[in-house]
Amino acid sequence: MTARNQNSKNPLHGLWALTNRELKKWYKEPIFLFMSIIQPVIWMGLFGKAMNIGSIFTSTDFPVPPGVDPQVISQQIMEQTFGTSDYFSYMSVGILSFVVLFTAMFSGMSMVWDRRLGFLNKALSTPVARGSIIFAKVFSAVVRSLIQAGIVLIVAFLLGLQLNPNFNVFNAFGVFAALFLVCIGLSSIFILIAIRSTRWETQMAVVNLLNLPLLFGSNALFPTKLMPDWLQTFAKINPITYVTDATRQLILFQTDVAQLTFDFVFLAGFALIFSTIGLMLSWRYLSR
Amino acid sequence: MEEVIVAEGLTRVFNKSLVAVDHVDFGVRKGEIFGFLGPNGAGKTTTINMLITVLKSTEGDATVCGFDIKKEASDVRSCIGVVPQEYTADEDLTGLENILLCADLYGIPRKVSKQRANELLELVELSKFKDKKVETYSGGMRRRLELACGLINRPEVLFLDEPTLGLDVQTRRATWGYIKRLKEEFGMTLFMTTHYLEEADSLCDRVAIIDQGKIIALDTPDALKESLGGDIMTLAIEQKEADVTGLIETTPRVKEVKKQDNIYRVKVENGEETAPQILSLLMAKGYKVVNLSLTKPTLDEVYLEYTGKSMREEEATQESMFSKRITMRRARHR
Structure with missing residues (x-):
């Protein structure tokens, strides 16, 4: 009995242990880190560079009226559409959201595996807080995606991302804060979907169903103002839109403070709502 | 306690x-x-x-x-x-x-x-x-x-x-x-x-x-x-149509006889001594014993006694058990 009294009642003890378990699997296998980085880099490198939208206007033999410089026209159109004259810079920032989205999606998978392999039941038979079991998944997804996003950002810079001239430490901090918030919300959602599922196939199907709509129904790859109305409506409630806008403002554009504040309020609300639901439902469904 | x-x-x-x-x-x-x-x-x-x-x-x-x-x-x-x-x-x-x-x-x-x-x-x-x-x-x-x-x-x-x-x-x-x-x-x-x-x-x-x-x-x-009250003797006779239950029961120290086709499951006290008596009795009446085994009670016998079915048999009908188990697993995982 005496030995038991020394045991820590601090919920962070178990939370950290479970989070560290997830992270260990990841950093101990550099191949996983490499694989999780390589996919967004390929997207960015191939898609961003291949879709050389700026050159549509300059590389054609279309007879240009005299006195018009296609270079200038292209510059203006690009600026108006994307807010920057370089599509690669535009979409490589969008890829940061992509990294977070995909990491969050697969965090639900490990929940399904833990249930199948019996680890979940074992954890439930210990006094560890039920909420810790869920939040360990969320936090490990957050840590993973922030590190991956950081690496992808550096790669993008090396590949020719043109930073906003005023970019400083606070901007960098803001970028990670935005990614942090969206990752909390997204991984809570995907873990919630997984919480009662025993089949990884179901989880896979859900992930596959949701990833592309969430990605394309946002401004990650293309501005929403050029999209049809119904898609714009969807993009307006899609958190990916807000995280991409916030990061883009901080990395590429002259920061519009009002818009940026709204982005952060939306993201904070999103994170708060879904993590709260996650906590409540974990109580309900994990204690059967 | x-x-x-x-x-x-x-x-x-x-x-x-x-x-x-x-x-x-x-x-x-x-x-x-x-x-x-x-x-x-x-x-x-x-x-x-x-x-x-x-x-x-x-x-x-x-x-x-x-x-x-x-x-x-x-x-x-x-x-x-x-x-x-x-x-x-x-x-x-x-x-x-x-x-x-x-x-x-x-x-x-x-x-x-x-x-x-x-x-x-x-x-x-x-x-x-x-x-x-x-x-x-x-x-x-x-x-x-x-x-x-x-x-x-x-x-x-x-x-x-x-x-x-x-x-x-x-x-x-x-x-x-x-x-x-x-x-x-x-x-x-x-x-x-x-x-x-x-x-x-x-x-x-x-x-x-x-x-x-x-x-x-x-x-x-x-x-x-011990609650089974003795050893278990299992024997089979060649004559499938005959019923020797009554005959075996006349032997002293036989407590119970259960018949299944030509196989008899006999509960006896002090099996080592009783078994030969039963055997000679059957042979004297012209029955041919083709198979005989004597077991000290195990938990399997106990299980058989209490549930009326062998645990091993139960495992043999695995298919039905399997489906029940799956249902329970599913329900449990909900």
């Missing part, structure tokens, strides 16, 4: 129709190895899951170490250890990391848990492999690792769910050795489920036979065997 687990009318119904555990009552005494014996799908794991507070009971109450499993679940959890049926250790982590993870789930400070983990690894003879990933472990090694994990919080009661499931005979015997040693070392109470009769017989101080969610017998293995 002090009882560390008391169950009263414990019941679990899945999907409002499948009664997995049906009003069971039992008490487990401090320091004993208590076995739950029954075929697959009898409700053993469901009972354990209710006692270790991962599954809610539909009806009834139980206390573990004096704590109510419903109202004081957290207290129950901190005084028990669990060795689940599955291999739950994380394959990507080493043996030591797995034990330390378990320790962290109990909130045991690192200083204490490191020392304990090393002691336990020594005890289950895994010290040499503690820094190897669990994916390189054999089945027996994993089972030992699970045992060590279950002991990290020095539990008062250790729950073992089918501790030797899927192990070969040698490894199974070795695992029994570990279990016995652990019990002596820590002087705790063990609650285990099994569907291996030999296991219950050689390990358990008391055994509850559970079938279709109900406890049908509960006593020491010896007392259960």
Whole structure:
């Protein structure tokens, strides 16, 4: 009995242990880190560079009226559409959201595996807080995606991302804060979907169903103002839109403070709502 | 005698129709190895899951170490250890990391848990492999690792769910050795489920036979065997159409005869002496005995006596059991 009294009642003890378990699997296998980085880099490198939208206007033999410089026209159109004259810079920032989205999606998978392999039941038979079991998944997804996003950002810079001239430490901090918030919300959602599922196939199907709509129904790859109305409506409630806008403002554009504040309020609300639901439902469904 | 687990009318119904555990009552005494014996799908794991507070009971109450499993679940959890049926250790982590993870789930400070983990690894003879990933472990090694994990919080009661499931005979015997040693070392109470009769017989101080969610017998293995009241003689005669039941019954010390086709299951006292008498009697009447066996009662006989079916037969109709089991698993995982 005496030995038991020394045991820590601090919920962070178990939370950290479970989070560290997830992270260990990841950093101990550099191949996983490499694989999780390589996919967004390929997207960015191939898609961003291949879709050389700026050159549509300059590389054609279309007879240009005299006195018009296609270079200038292209510059203006690009600026108006994307807010920057370089599509690669535009979409490589969008890829940061992509990294977070995909990491969050697969965090639900490990929940399904833990249930199948019996680890979940074992954890439930210990006094560890039920909420810790869920939040360990969320936090490990957050840590993973922030590190991956950081690496992808550096790669993008090396590949020719043109930073906003005023970019400083606070901007960098803001970028990670935005990614942090969206990752909390997204991984809570995907873990919630997984919480009662025993089949990884179901989880896979859900992930596959949701990833592309969430990605394309946002401004990650293309501005929403050029999209049809119904898609714009969807993009307006899609958190990916807000995280991409916030990061883009901080990395590429002259920061519009009002818009940026709204982005952060939306993201904070999103994170708060879904993590709260996650906590409540974990109580309900994990204690059967 | 002090009882560390008391169950009263414990019941679990899945999907409002499948009664997995049906009003069971039992008490487990401090320091004993208590076995739950029954075929697959009898409700053993469901009972354990209710006692270790991962599954809610539909009806009834139980206390573990004096704590109510419903109202004081957290207290129950901190005084028990669990060795689940599955291999739950994380394959990507080493043996030591797995034990330390378990320790962290109990909130045991690192200083204490490191020392304990090393002691336990020594005890289950895994010290040499503690820094190897669990994916390189054999089945027996994993089972030992699970045992060590279950002991990290020095539990008062250790729950073992089918501790030797899927192990070969040698490894199974070795695992029994570990279990016995652990019990002596820590002087705790063990609650285990099994569907291996030999296991219950050689390990358990008391055994509850559970079938279709109900406890049908509960006593020491010896007392259960004695309750059969004698040895079992099984014989077959060539004459299929004849009925020699009455004839066998005339022999002294024969207590009961059951006939199935041309096979007779005879319960006798002092079988070594009675069997030859029966044999000569049958031969004198012109019956030809083609097969004869005499067995001292085992738990299988006990099981047969109480449930009217052989446990081995039951396993033979695995298909039906399998489907029932799947239903229960699904329901359990909901």
